[in-house]
Amino acid sequence: MTAPEVGQTLDRLRDEILARHGDLSRLALVGIRTGGAFLAQRLGQQIQARTGVPVPVGILDITLYRDDWTRISHKPHVGKTELEFSLDDIDVVLVDDVLFTGRTVRAALDALTDFGRPRRIELAVLVDRGGRELPICPDYTGQTVTLTGNQRVNVYLQETGRTDAVVIEAGPKNKG
Secondary structure: OOHHHHHHHHHHHHHHHHHHOOOHHHEEEEEEOOHHHHHHHHHHHHHHHHHOOOOOEEEEOOHHHOOOHHHHOOOOOOOOOEOOOOOOOOEEEEEEEEEOOOHHHHHHHHHHHHHOOOOEEEEEEEEEOOOOOOOOOOOEEEEEOOOOOOEEEEEEOHHHOOOOEEEEEEOOOOOO
8 A cells, every 4th residue: 555545544444433433422542552553543633633523542552461472572572551541331443553363452452451341342454464363353444465474564654754555575474
């Protein structure tokens, strides 16, 4: 995806979220650090620009909830979780950049429930690349791609100093 295509995809995801959530006072977006956090912030800004209603946006770090963190490093880098609102009895749209095995989302679900009891949790992803190891399915999907074992999806975002793009590249498999 090029930068304009990423923008159009986010517009469509915003519209799909708005179509399902008439009462925005019961909606929050929570992005999985790092790429999902940037996308959740953008979607929150877009929802407010479209409706005039601010929607709470949080950031979730799932490092210590991963089932493979001890394999990644004996000193994992733990980022900050920023949830400055109650999750109790609201609809949470969990946002991530790439959905692959489902393990990152499983970890995020565990983390979310440590912070409260949402009424409902939905999943929005920019790219679904298939290859699930767990029964996780997104409610909102920007684009679905099918890759071979030696390909990976890389999402580049302007918040990291790059031009927005989604690129399929050769390399080791993603771990999310």
